[in-house]
Amino acid sequence: MIASTFSAPTGTPNQHPARPPRVLSIAGTDPSGGAGIQADLKSIAALGGYGMAAITSLVAQNTHGIRSIHTPPVSFLREQLDAVSDDIHIDAVKIGMLGTVEVTAVVGDWLAAARPPIVVLDPVMVATSGDRLLAPGAEDALRTLLPESTLVTPNLPELAVLAGEERAESWANALNQARRVSAHYGVTVLAKGGHLVGDHCPDALVDERGFPGGDTLIEVSGPRLTTRNTHGTGCSLSSALATAQARNNDWALSLRECTAWLRDSITHADDLEVGSGNGPINHFHTLWSAATR
Numbered sequence: 001m002i003a004s005t006f007s008a009p010t011g012t013p014n015q016h017p018a019r020p021p022r023v024l025s026i027a028g029t030d031p032s033g034g035a036g037i038q039a040d041l042k043s044i045a046a047l048g049g050y051g052m053a054a055i056t057s058l059v060a061q062n063t064h065g066i067r068s069i070h071t072p073p074v075s076f077l078r079e080q081l082d083a084v085s086d087d088i089h090i091d092a093v094k095i096g097m098l099g100t101v102e103v104t105a106v107v108g109d110w111l112a113a114a115r116p117p118i119v120v121l122d123p124v125m126v127a128t129s130g131d132r133l134l135a136p137g138a139e140d141a142l143r144t145l146l147p148e149s150t151l152v153t154p155n156l157p158e159l160a161v162l163a164g165e166e167r168a169e170s171w172a173n174a175l176n177q178a179r180r181v182s183a184h185y186g187v188t189v190l191a192k193g194g195h196l197v198g199d200h201c202p203d204a205l206v207d208e209r210g211f212p213g214g215d216t217l218i219e220v221s222g223p224r225l226t227t228r229n230t231h232g233t234g235c236s237l238s239s240a241l242a243t244a245q246a247r248n249n250d251w252a253l254s255l256r257e258c259t260a261w262l263r264d265s266i267t268h269a270d271d272l273e274v275g276s277g278n279g280p281i282n283h284f285h286t287l288w289s290a291a292t293r
């Protein structure tokens with residue numbers, strides 16, 4: 001396992017608050033624009049960050065699902081990562097689809113060398129469409145990145161894999177799984193209620209080491225919105241949190257800011273009318289409604 005370089009649950013204070021935080025997404029692509037790198041860059045910009053992207057895999061997908069995946073040689077991923085970190089101070093990294101053991105190892109090695117102050121790991125395994133985005137057997141490699149991360153943002157099925165348990169069927173069980181993952185790996189965990197049923201959709205940051213002030217749980221909740229257009233919500237929330245945290249250095253504030261923005265983006269998702277399947281959220285709803293006023 002790679003030596004842990006990140007221990008504080010708050011991340012490092014932004015050294016340059018006058019400029020937009022520089023946020024690097026390491027993820028796969030979605031040419032239909034709803035998930036992956038494309039969603040990350042939109043989310044980073046929507047939250048006021050300067051977005052950068054290193055591509056792990058090219059994914060032929062749309063609002064109905066995944067057709068095929070092409071993974072370039074991993075040496076080229078390392079070249080992309082070094083090209084950015086040799087030149088630019090990175091304030092935060094968001095990691096999305098890794099896909100294979102080899103890609104995960106390259107990202108782990110680069111993290112150990114580049115030491116970005118904030119690392120948000122979205123442990124992407126399976127898309128909402130049911131298509132796999134992580135090779136069978138690559139879960140152990142993914143687990144090695146948890147101690148190197150500031151925050152991990154699994155959905156409920158991914159949380160169960162990380163915990164090595166059955167999928168949680170209630171919010172209370174999900175929080176307990178998140179506590180066990182946090183304690184075991186020494187990482188802040190975002191438990192997400194998107195895959196539960198009920199009127200409300202809760203999210204909570206869990207850190208068994210304690211946030212500043214001593215709390216181990218920061219919870220928010222809002223109404224569960226009725227729309228099929230939620231493609232890319234996990235990608236969008238994780239990259240938004242990386243951006244907000246680089247600016248705020250306060251997880252409670254970042255969670256409130258990002259979940260409020262995400263809820264509005266889901267509320268306005270149907271306005272986009274993109275695709276005939278599980279469509280994207282409306283990342284720029286505020287900007288676009290202001291432009292047409």
Ligand SMILES: Nc1ncnc2c1ncn2[C@@H]1O[C@H](COP(=O)(O)OP(=O)(O)O)[C@@H](O)[C@H]1O
Nearest residue numbers: 155192193194195201203223224225230233234
């Ligand atoms: N129908 C919905 N209404 C409101 N919020 C939602 C809805 N579906 C998902 N979310 C929110 O979207 C984010 C991603 O959740 P989730 O669907 O669990 O993850 P993933 O997209 O990784 O599968 C969470 O903040 C969750 O609360």
Ligand SMILES: Cc1ncc(COP(=O)(O)OP(=O)(O)O)c(N)n1
Nearest residue numbers: 028035036127128231232233234235
């Ligand atoms: C390239 C790529 N990465 C991740 C996902 C999964 O996105 P997610 O935010 O979990 O949303 P759904 O697609 O599952 O709705 C993806 N599809 N493509």
